Amino acid sequence: MNTPPTLAPESSTPIAQACSALHAAYAKGWITHRDGNISVSDAAGDGFWISQSGVIKAQLNVAQMLHVPADRLVPGRAITAPAGASGEFALHQLLQALLPAGFNTVLHLHPTHIVAAMFANWDLRELSEQFPEVTRYTRVGRNVPPLAATSEELARACAASFAPPQSDMPHIVGLDRHGCVAIGHSPFDAFEHVERLEHVCQMVLASGARHTAIAQTVASGIKAAQAIQTA
Ligand SMILES: [Zn+2]
Numbered sequence: 001m002n003t004p005p006t007l008a009p010e011s012s013t014p015i016a017q018a019c020s021a022l023h024a025a026y027a028k029g030w031i032t033h034r035d036g037n038i039s040v041s042d043a044a045g046d047g048f049w050i051s052q053s054g055v056i057k058a059q060l061n062v063a064q065m066l067h068v069p070a071d072r073l074v075p076g077r078a079i080t081a082p083a084g085a086s087g088e089f090a091l092h093q094l095l096q097a098l099l100p101a102g103f104n105t106v107l108h109l110h111p112t113h114i115v116a117a118m119f120a121n122w123d124l125r126e127l128s129e130q131f132p133e134v135t136r137y138t139r140v141g142r143n144v145p146p147l148a149a150t151s152e153e154l155a156r157a158c159a160a161s162f163a164p165p166q167s168d169m170p171h172i173v174g175l176d177r178h179g180c181v182a183i184g185h186s187p188f189d190a191f192e193h194v195e196r197l198e199h200v201c202q203m204v205l206a207s208g209a210r211h212t213a214i215a216q217t218v219a220s221g222i223k224a225a226q227a228i229q230t231a
Contacts, residue, residue, distance in 0.1 A: 088150055
């Protein structure tokens with residue numbers, strides 16, 4: 001019998017809990033061995049910690065979390081990623097700078113049903129609005145259109161989805177053809193946002209219901225991303 005995935009207790013350090021979140025994500029089939037990445041802000045206020053690139057995330061350990069000190073971070077400007085840091089460093093850097101008070105985590109995964117729902121043309125925000133299981137605890141943002149993994153464009157489009165001009169910051173957004181990004185008060189909290197959205201995506205896909213208005217959603221997403229790129 002398979003052992004169910006477990007998360008480190010809330011009392012563990014954020015960095016230990018970050019590793020545990022990636023182990024649990026692998027156990028749930030939300031990433032393959034080396035996929036996914038996570039960052040947590042430094043508890044002492046000195047920048048943040050980010051998972052190393054290319055390592056086996058199913059066994060991520062605290063020595064594979066790299067420190068990015070605050071004096072390396074220039075507000076509003078991307079810096080060169082520290083050697084060995086996650087390929088999605090730019091995304092983590094931009095989102096860490098946007099995190100509201102009390103939040104410390106940015107988590108990126110490839111959950112099967114979230115990706116499948118976007119592939120089937122669902123806008124995850126519209127989809128989740130029908131389910132109190134999500135809306136009671138988790139705000140879902142607009143899908144980020146298909147953009148190259150690890151690119152600066154993806155990082156900017158993702159930051160734009162997390163910073164809507166006239167509404168509250170979402171807890172999670174989907175990256176079309178790719179995965180999702182969640183933020184949280186802790187790695188455990190970010191993991192729970194992914195779990196809720198993944199669960200309702202699974203239910204909707206199991207129902208066989210199809211979204212029909214979606215060409216339009218994807219087109220407007222791409223337009224928004226182009227506007228960001230040229231800004
Ligand atoms: Zn990815």
